[in-house]
Amino acid sequence: MTARRAFLQWLGAAPLAAQLPLAQAQGRGHARVQDTAVSLQFDDQLRCRIVSLLGRQPVELTGFDASEQVVVNGRAVTRFALQQAEPGKATTVFGTGQRLRLVGRSSEGLEKHITVTLLDEHPGVALLDVAYANTGGQPVTVDAWLNAAHRLTVAPRHAGGYWTYAGASHADRRDWVQPVKRGFEQRNFMGMNASDYGGGTPVVDVWRRDVGLAVGHLALQPQLVALPVKAQGDAVDVALRGDAPQTLAPGQVLATPPTFIAVHRGDFFVPLDRYRRLMAAQGLAAPEPPTSAYEPQWCAWGYERDFSLDFVRATLPKVQELGFKWAVLDDGWQVKTGDWRPDRAKFPRGEDDMKALVADIHARGMKARLWIAPLAVTPGSDELHDHTDLLLLDKDGAVQNVTWWNAFYLCPAYEKTQARLAATIRMIIGDWGFDGLKVDGQHLNGVAPCFNPKHRHARPEDSVEGVAAFYKVMHDTAHAANPQAVLEVCPCGTGYAFHNMPFMDQAPASDPLSSWQVRHKGKTLKALMGRWAAYAGDHVELSTGGQDFASSVGIGAVVASKFTWPVDPKPKDSFLLTPAREQHWRQWVDLYNRQRLAEGRYRGELYDLGFDKPETHVVEQGGALHYAFYADTWDAPVTLRGLGAGRWTLRDSLTGKELGSVSADKPTLPVRFTHSLLVEAHPEGAGTLPVAFAGRVSQVAADGFPHASQWADAPATFFRHDWQGRTLAGPQSTRVQLLQGAGQLYLRFLCKYDTLNTYEHAGSATDIWPLWERDVVEVFLQAPDRAGLKSYREVEVAPNGLMLEIAVEASGKKRIVGESRARASIDSNQQLWTAELAVPMRGAGGADDGWRLNLFRVEGQGAGRVCSAWSPTHTAQPDFHVPSAFGRLLNLDAA
Numbered sequence: 001m002t003a004r005r006a007f008l009q010w011l012g013a014a015p016l017a018a019q020l021p022l023a024q025a026q027g028r029g030h031a032r033v034q035d036t037a038v039s040l041q042f043d044d045q046l047r048c049r050i051v052s053l054l055g056r057q058p059v060e061l062t063g064f065d066a067s068e069q070v071v072v073n074g075r076a077v078t079r080f081a082l083q084q085a086e087p088g089k090a091t092t093v094f095g096t097g098q099r100l101r102l103v104g105r106s107s108e109g110l111e112k113h114i115t116v117t118l119l120d121e122h123p124g125v126a127l128l129d130v131a132y133a134n135t136g137g138q139p140v141t142v143d144a145w146l147n148a149a150h151r152l153t154v155a156p157r158h159a160g161g162y163w164t165y166a167g168a169s170h171a172d173r174r175d176w177v178q179p180v181k182r183g184f185e186q187r188n189f190m191g192m193n194a195s196d197y198g199g200g201t202p203v204v205d206v207w208r209r210d211v212g213l214a215v216g217h218l219a220l221q222p223q224l225v226a227l228p229v230k231a232q233g234d235a236v237d238v239a240l241r242g243d244a245p246q247t248l249a250p251g252q253v254l255a256t257p258p259t260f261i262a263v264h265r266g267d268f269f270v271p272l273d274r275y276r277r278l279m280a281a282q283g284l285a286a287p288e289p290p291t292s293a294y295e296p297q298w299c300a301w302g303y304e305r306d307f308s309l310d311f312v313r314a315t316l317p318k319v320q321e322l323g324f325k326w327a328v329l330d331d332g333w334q335v336k337t338g339d340w341r342p343d344r345a346k347f348p349r350g351e352d353d354m355k356a357l358v359a360d361i362h363a364r365g366m367k368a369r370l371w372i373a374p375l376a377v378t379p380g381s382d383e384l385h386d387h388t389d390l391l392l393l394d395k396d397g398a399v400q401n402v403t404w405w406n407a408f409y410l411c412p413a414y415e416k417t418q419a420r421l422a423a424t425i426r427m428i429i430g431d432w433g434f435d436g437l438k439v440d441g442q443h444l445n446g447v448a449p450c451f452n453p454k455h456r457h458a459r460p461e462d463s464v465e466g467v468a469a470f471y472k473v474m475h476d477t478a479h480a481a482n483p484q485a486v487l488e489v490c491p492c493g494t495g496y497a498f499h500n501m502p503f504m505d506q507a508p509a510s511d512p513l514s515s516w517q518v519r520h521k522g523k524t525l526k527a528l529m530g531r532w533a534a535y536a537g538d539h540v541e542l543s544t545g546g547q548d549f550a551s552s553v554g555i556g557a558v559v560a561s562k563f564t565w566p567v568d569p570k571p572k573d574s575f576l577l578t579p580a581r582e583q584h585w586r587q588w589v590d591l592y593n594r595q596r597l598a599e600g601r602y603r604g605e606l607y608d609l610g611f612d613k614p615e616t617h618v619v620e621q622g623g624a625l626h627y628a629f630y631a632d633t634w635d636a637p638v639t640l641r642g643l644g645a646g647r648w649t650l651r652d653s654l655t656g657k658e659l660g661s662v663s664a665d666k667p668t669l670p671v672r673f674t675h676s677l678l679v680e681a682h683p684e685g686a687g688t689l690p691v692a693f694a695g696r697v698s699q700v701a702a703d704g705f706p707h708a709s710q711w712a713d714a715p716a717t718f719f720r721h722d723w724q725g726r727t728l729a730g731p732q733s734t735r736v737q738l739l740q741g742a743g744q745l746y747l748r749f750l751c752k753y754d755t756l757n758t759y760e761h762a763g764s765a766t767d768i769w770p771l772w773e774r775d776v777v778e779v780f781l782q783a784p785d786r787a788g789l790k791s792y793r794e795v796e797v798a799p800n801g802l803m804l805e806i807a808v809e810a811s812g813k814k815r816i817v818g819e820s821r822a823r824a825s826i827d828s829n830q831q832l833w834t835a836e837l838a839v840p841m842r843g844a845g846g847a848d849d850g851w852r853l854n855l856f857r858v859e860g861q862g863a864g865r866v867c868s869a870w871s872p873t874h875t876a877q878p879d880f881h882v883p884s885a886f887g888r889l890l891n892l893d894a895a
Contacts, residue, residue, distance in 0.1 A: 207264070207610065425477040467497065626681075757861050856870070
């Protein structure tokens, strides 16, 4: 039996002596299912105990809890006599694994069915499918149900207390990450928690220094459930709970949403990242952002709603000079919320003035974004007067209020609402020429059930589940009008609703109340949307002290500001860019534009926000590891985790000052700072040529390529410049992930494209057909013993999967057949094509010693041909065959 393979075992009446000392057993285990990270143990009443297997010794996280239960007539039904336990193998949409099916019966005539599935690719994650059948002769009313209801035991002294992440929305816009102190209680309801605050991400996590437990559901639509977290003394209760009463007729079944638990090390990033992958396996994932989503942005909100067109135009030269690439026109341009027409008091010529402003922005080499608050309509608007049928109504026929704008909700699931939204977006992007939308408002995160009879909903909850469909209309319409459009969604302080994320290109810190919120929201969204998600730090003026760019830059967030210049008409709450501020702004925007850490791979698994001091974040970008340390004051060593082999030189990112060197076996550095310190770690000996990091892969799938979970953890490099190092004018960008193992180099290219040009058929097996004359990605790989020679392997793959492999020598080229492998796929909705390659690493020298490579991309034909290179060759004409420009391949071990 392999170490990662899950196994199932009957234990009979014996205590769990093989796993836990007898004195620690709180009940007699009868069945268990476990992998290398977690053991779920069930007693004869189907109560469950969770044991962590992550450390040297098993650790009981819970006792035998009535983890899956129902409430009938106000009384909890917690005991179900075990009737059946059936182990077996499982094949799921998430991959293969092992399962245990359990059946138990209660004295109330309810039969409980539980299927526990452990996945080979996700050790520590247990999927729970739970259902109840009424086997009696009378109807049974179930008031509530609970899944994964556990009490985490008191943490030992060395493990500290508990911290929690919760994905719910709250009107007070509280922190998403908090310590669990005595008396702490949070319901974390996924429906409406105030008139216009609702929805969220259906996951909670509770962790301590040595281990954590996350609970959530994997349904493809939002569910009106709660995920309560409550301190019980120094212990903590967690659960997934549904409180909608249901009456089960004899023989009827109540099925609860698919539930998961995750036992993990580290903080909340680890289970949220795992949740993202599980949802992606079901088809829900945030899109690969357009390149422009990573550009710094300036917003006119510094002038607030009473802005003038003259003020905005006067500020644009300074915006351009400072290096901002987006200009965002915020709230106040419209006649009323819901009437999306230019206000004639500010735009006397109406749409013509709006188009002229966009043209001015474009003439400066910048992009334009426009604010909009869909799903809201104000009293007195033409939209409300003419289309009252759009309103979302409660069971009494009353409207639902959007308090911030003194507006009413529209129903997102009503086809007419969606159609009118689509028409508005086509006007803004297609007719006026805007490059993106800032979609704003806490009301957009979730809605209440809709009882409007004109909508003919099958169920009132159709509106709750229809929010994502509303987002899809926004995203698809915007991208149909402009494939490179950026849809930014700012739900104003709420916990983002995960089910909306597949239709968002950029997520900001969403009106943060502090720099701490900027940072922990960034960690959250990098987990939920992907490690290189286009997360924006929101206006720097909202950070603690109003100018904390370090909290955005250091965590890999896009920088943003709402400064005013050359004057600010507001004597109070002025955001005027003074000379001193300008110097500060320029320094940080320059640093962001130089590093562009937002495009890098965020390494959230390396440090724990609750327990590691100082607070630390890491971004892998440009052949370096970028560390950001935060504390009020600090004068002590810091530890740099995640380093690969060899020595690493360190320097202060902001000042360029050399700080010394470290290695993976001695990774500490004494430092002194106030508030923040940003440090770059570069592998020694890299020189001026770029470095590409590769992770290790121990095994591959049956198809010969790494599993999806292994790609999710793989290092990445990114380029969007041509073979001479010039930034590409078009939308093309290329991200490449690399893994090494068993004498193979595995690469995955993610290619944002403008158009596709391919050969439809391969040539004969003996021909070298000109595959490179149309769209391809290419890897040139050179063994250590061939350094300094014109001797390397060239592998090309086209978007339709055609592959060409060549051995290049000084004497000429030779076609190779059947050694490398490749496959490709195209996502036309995202204008993204993906290629996976497996290339043999043959030659003298170890896999970590002296391998060189270059990565290339070709798109288009004729005059429009675009040739890009990871390591520029700097030739007069496009030429990739320049071994002296090959970069360095360095193994970066996973943490």
